[in-house]
Amino acid sequence: xxxxxxxxxxxxxxxxxxxxxxxxxxxxxxxxxxxxxxxxxxxxxxxxxxxxxxxxxxxxxxxxxxxxxxxxxx
Numbered sequence: 001x002x003x004x005x006x007x008x009x010x011x012x013x014x015x016x017x018x019x020x021x022x023x024x025x026x027x028x029x030x031x032x033x034x035x036x037x038x039x040x041x042x043x044x045x046x047x048x049x050x051x052x053x054x055x056x057x058x059x060x061x062x063x064x065x066x067x068x069x070x071x072x073x074x
Contacts, residue, residue: 007026
């Protein structure tokens with residue numbers, strides 16, 4: 001079992017800081033930490049729906065505010 005699997009980063013020229021930054025970026029982009037945090041505690045389906053509805057509402061309000069015309073100063 002000499003093959004690499006999972007999230008790996010190659011350390012070049014002993015530059016551990018750069019390799020650590022790359023690893024953090026890979027983990028963040030793959031959303032592994034977000035999934036782990038979600039699985040830490042059980043969330044009831046009704047609570048999930050409530051959170052999703054609130055997120056949708058905030059997205060909609062943000063879009064409405066962006067589409068709003070600027071005030072006239074005259």
